[in-house]
Amino acid sequence: MKIGVVAPGRPITPEIARTLQALAEGMAAARRPEIHVHPQCFLSSGHFAGDDAARAGAFLDAANDPGLDAVWFARGGYGSFRLVEAVLPRLGAAAKNKIYLGYSDAGALMGALYGAGIGRVAHAPMPVDLIRPGGEAAVRRTLDFLAGDATALEPATARRAPAAAFNLTILAHLAGTPYLPDLTGHLLLLEEVSEPMYRIDRALGQIVSVPAIRRAAGLMLGRCSDIPANDPDFGRDEDAVARDWCARSGIPYLGRADIGHDVGNKVVRFGDW
Amino acid sequence: MKIGVVAPGRPITPEIARTLQALAEGMAAARRPEIHVHPQCFLSSGHFAGDDAARAGAFLDAANDPGLDAVWFARGGYGSFRLVEAVLPRLGAAAKNKIYLGYSDAGALMGALYGAGIGRVAHAPMPVDLIRPGGEAAVRRTLDFLAGDATALEPATARRAPAAAFNLTILAHLAGTPYLPDLTGHLLLLEEVSEPMYRIDRALGQIVSVPAIRRAAGLMLGRCSDIPANDPDFGRDEDAVARDWCARSGIPYLGRADIGHDVGNKVVRFGDW
Numbered sequence: 001m002k003i004g005v006v007a008p009g010r011p012i013t014p015e016i017a018r019t020l021q022a023l024a025e026g027m028a029a030a031r032r033p034e035i036h037v038h039p040q041c042f043l044s045s046g047h048f049a050g051d052d053a054a055r056a057g058a059f060l061d062a063a064n065d066p067g068l069d070a071v072w073f074a075r076g077g078y079g080s081f082r083l084v085e086a087v088l089p090r091l092g093a094a095a096k097n098k099i100y101l102g103y104s105d106a107g108a109l110m111g112a113l114y115g116a117g118i119g120r121v122a123h124a125p126m127p128v129d130l131i132r133p134g135g136e137a138a139v140r141r142t143l144d145f146l147a148g149d150a151t152a153l154e155p156a157t158a159r160r161a162p163a164a165a166f167n168l169t170i171l172a173h174l175a176g177t178p179y180l181p182d183l184t185g186h187l188l189l190l191e192e193v194s195e196p197m198y199r200i201d202r203a204l205g206q207i208v209s210v211p212a213i214r215r216a217a218g219l220m221l222g223r224c225s226d227i228p229a230n231d232p233d234f235g236r237d238e239d240a241v242a243r244d245w246c247a248r249s250g251i252p253y254l255g256r257a258d259i260g261h262d263v264g265n266k267v268v269r270f271g272d273w
Numbered sequence: 274m275k276i277g278v279v280a281p282g283r284p285i286t287p288e289i290a291r292t293l294q295a296l297a298e299g300m301a302a303a304r305r306p307e308i309h310v311h312p313q314c315f316l317s318s319g320h321f322a323g324d325d326a327a328r329a330g331a332f333l334d335a336a337n338d339p340g341l342d343a344v345w346f347a348r349g350g351y352g353s354f355r356l357v358e359a360v361l362p363r364l365g366a367a368a369k370n371k372i373y374l375g376y377s378d379a380g381a382l383m384g385a386l387y388g389a390g391i392g393r394v395a396h397a398p399m400p401v402d403l404i405r406p407g408g409e410a411a412v413r414r415t416l417d418f419l420a421g422d423a424t425a426l427e428p429a430t431a432r433r434a435p436a437a438a439f440n441l442t443i444l445a446h447l448a449g450t451p452y453l454p455d456l457t458g459h460l461l462l463l464e465e466v467s468e469p470m471y472r473i474d475r476a477l478g479q480i481v482s483v484p485a486i487r488r489a490a491g492l493m494l495g496r497c498s499d500i501p502a503n504d505p506d507f508g509r510d511e512d513a514v515a516r517d518w519c520a521r522s523g524i525p526y527l528g529r530a531d532i533g534h535d536v537g538n539k540v541v542r543f544g545d546w
Binding site: 043045046047078081082084168172173174175176177178179197198201202204205206208210211224230232233234235236248 | 298315317318319333351354358445446447448450451452453465470471474475476478479482483484485503505506508509521
């Protein structure tokens with residue numbers, strides 16, 4: 001398993017890359033991946049890990065490289081949507097025979113890839129998770145998944161397909177664009193971080209009103225963490241909010257999912273593979 | 274001119290209503306409106322001016338009242354999208370022969386009304402603007418507009434139609450839903466408040482990627498106020514961000530518009546009326 005790491009949003013540090021290599025080297029030889037961290041991951045241009053051309057170029061380098069089995073997004077933050085329109089038409093045959101891994105902001109690009117039928121996409125912990133206390137377990141989970149370990153999978157989606165997982169706000173910002181995948185019949189898992197409850201409510205109301213999402217087979221809510229106080233108090237928690245919008249829209253609400261911006265975050269394969 | 278005031282999002286105080294009535298009473302008799310503030314405007318239920326049923330009921334009371342010429346949204350905040358799906362099918366003939374006025378969160382409902390071809394919709398200052406220093410001038414501008422005064426109009430849109438004006442984030446959260454109006458051929462004015470630059474960039478990137486918006490005749494950027502610091506510095510201001518997304522998408526960027534979350538906010542008629 002050869003993995004290319006690129007950063008379509010914000011950068012990681014060389015220290016994260018070194019820790020990642022050490023983690024891989026500690027794995028049993030039969031399962032040990034070869035990890036190629038693209039130097040673009042360490043660039044900085046304002047908010048981003050290099051300008052759009054640098055980030056798009058690194059992604060295309062990795063995606064179109066027939067020697068790589070997977071492209072792993074290093075970090076979220078914001079930036080992957082800025083690349084979508086430019087990179088999609090430049091993906092060749094090698095890009096279609098590849099696994100794409102990440103979550104959070106990377107979901108914009110992952111959703112577009114899934115919608116375009118390019119490769120196999122999975123919501124999964126990213127190298128940047130190494131900065132969290134206990135983050136090694138999260139990052140190892142992605143490597144275990146690539147090595148064929150089914151315990152890395154989010155349990156509900158291990159049993160049921162097709163599925164997809166997104167950060168709620170990132171999915172809301174794909175809505176209406178040509179890059180929103182059709183989630184008809186899918187089990188849709190959503191997680192959120194650092195958004196006040198009125199924004200969670202607002203984004204969920206939009207999402208369940210999008211025809212290609214209203215036809216989902218069910219919605220599960222991952223963890224919504226670091227929610228700032230709503231002023232005034234919203235009067236409902238995220239579970240009640242999700243229940244309410246599902247009831248209105250007719251999407252079955254199937255309870256909580258084991259994903260989130262944390263070290264417990266599990267792997268969700270998009271679609272059925 | 275008989276105006277009904279309702280609050281589809283957050284509440285106003287009775288003091289604001291009294292100030293509003295005094296302002297109207299101070300106008301010349303020939304231009305003086307009759308203002309009916311619905312008691313729902315003073316309700317409170319968590320985040321909202323009463324629960325969804327109370328807010329939808331008040332809106333339907335006013336919109337379906339053949340004795341009223343206009344429905345004026347009292348305040349934004351968040352809440353009008355929650356009413357859209359329930360109220361649209363319940364609007365009768367009187368609702369179609371009516372003016373709807375407001376901005377900010379009310380834009381979700383206003384966009385849905387415009388998309389459904391119900392009434393005449395205008396982005397305009399709201400009663401809650403009375404709490405701003407100098408806010409009487411803003412509120413009087415809406416009343417002057419209703420009395421036929423063309424100086425209340427945003428200058429570019431006074432000369433050019435069809436137009437539409439939205440808070441950027443509110444428009445982003447209409448995208449993908451059946452309630453986003455088709456803005457083909459429109460002059461689109463956008464304003465924003467209290468969003469960091471990466472979110473302005475993110476929402477603009479989405480908006481210009483929506484087919485029914487990419488066909489706009491041009492985009493103008495209103496004021497983007499109270500922008501929290503981006504960490505790290507974004508490296509571009511809102512004007513550069515708008516120019517960039519317009520250049521990428523082929524929508525002509527037509528510069529700055531005289532709208533925003535402030536007392537200088539001007540009136541923009543949706544469409545051509």
